[in-house]
Amino acid sequence: AQSVSQHNHHVILSEAASLELGCNYSYxxxxxxxxxxxxPGQHLQLLLKYFSGDPLVKGIKGFEAEFIKSKFSFNLRKPSVQWSDTxxxxxxxxxxxxxxxxxxFGTGTRLKVLA
Amino acid sequence: GAGVSQSPSNKVTEKGKDVELRCDPISGHTALYWYRQSLGQGLEFLIYFQGNSAPDKSGLPSDRFSAERTGGSVSTLTIQRTQQEDSAVYLCASSSGQGPEAFFGQGTRLTVV
Known part of the structure; x- marks a missing residue:
C-alpha cells in the first residue's frame, strides 16, 4: 500500500535559518x-504541488520542493524562514x-521558528 | 460557497452516543473527502466520493462509521456508538473534477467523554 514518510516530526529553527523537510513515498x-x-488555528492550505514537468516546484511564501524520482522524495525547502512560518x-x-x-498524507512536521 | 464549510466546529458527546458531522463542499466540486486528524497521527483517510461513482470506503475504521453524500453536494459522516478513541478532528475536503488539488474545511473537533 502507498505510504508517505516524514522523518522530521518536530523542527525548531531561528529566523533566517534554512529549512528542509523530508518527504518520501513508497509508490x-x-x-x-x-x-x-x-x-495555528487555521485550516489546511496548499503550499505547492507537482504533477509533471520541471521537478523543482515553487510555491507560495518562498517555499520550493524538488521531486527526485530515483529517491522517491519530494523535500520541502525554504532558504530563510520567518517567525510566521511556524x-x-x-x-x-x-x-x-x-x-x-x-x-x-504523511504524519506531519511541526515547525517552530524562534524570533 | 467560498470554501468548504463544516459543522459543528466542536462537538462533545458521551461515549455510546451517535454523532453526525456535516460538510458543505465548494459549489461545483465533484469530489469530496473525509479525513481524521489525531494528535501525532497525521491525516487518516476515511472515505472519498467522486461524482456518481461508488464511494471509496476503504479508510473507514469500523462499521460504526458511515458517510453519505446527498445530491452530489452535502455530505454527512455518522459515527455510531462513539468511543473515546474516536476523539479527533474530522476534516472534509473537496476538489473539482479538473484536477486533484483539494480544498479543506476547518474541521470538526470531536471529543468523546
Missing part, C-alpha cells in the same frame, strides 16, 4: 505530490493512474 508509479501547511507541514501523494484522487 513506484506515476504520482502527484503535494505539500500542505496548517497554521506551522505544521504535511506531505501528500495521490496516484492519478489509480482512477481516484485519494490522498495519502
Amino acid at each position: 513506484g508509479g506515476t504520482v502527484n505530490l503535494f505539500w500542505y501547511v496548517q497554521y 506551522a505544521e507541514y504535511f506531505c501528500a501523494v495521490n496516484e492519478p493512474d489509480s482512477g481516484t484522487y485519494k490522498y495519502i
Whole structure:
C-alpha cells in the first residue's frame, strides 16, 4: 500500500535559518505530490504541488520542493524562514493512474521558528 | 460557497452516543473527502466520493462509521456508538473534477467523554 514518510516530526529553527523537510513515498508509479501547511488555528492550505514537468516546484511564501524520482522524495525547502512560518507541514501523494484522487498524507512536521 | 464549510466546529458527546458531522463542499466540486486528524497521527483517510461513482470506503475504521453524500453536494459522516478513541478532528475536503488539488474545511473537533 502507498505510504508517505516524514522523518522530521518536530523542527525548531531561528529566523533566517534554512529549512528542509523530508518527504518520501513508497509508490513506484506515476504520482502527484503535494505539500500542505496548517497554521495555528487555521485550516489546511496548499503550499505547492507537482504533477509533471520541471521537478523543482515553487510555491507560495518562498517555499520550493524538488521531486527526485530515483529517491522517491519530494523535500520541502525554504532558504530563510520567518517567525510566521511556524506551522505544521504535511506531505501528500495521490496516484492519478489509480482512477481516484485519494490522498495519502504523511504524519506531519511541526515547525517552530524562534524570533 | 467560498470554501468548504463544516459543522459543528466542536462537538462533545458521551461515549455510546451517535454523532453526525456535516460538510458543505465548494459549489461545483465533484469530489469530496473525509479525513481524521489525531494528535501525532497525521491525516487518516476515511472515505472519498467522486461524482456518481461508488464511494471509496476503504479508510473507514469500523462499521460504526458511515458517510453519505446527498445530491452530489452535502455530505454527512455518522459515527455510531462513539468511543473515546474516536476523539479527533474530522476534516472534509473537496476538489473539482479538473484536477486533484483539494480544498479543506476547518474541521470538526470531536471529543468523546
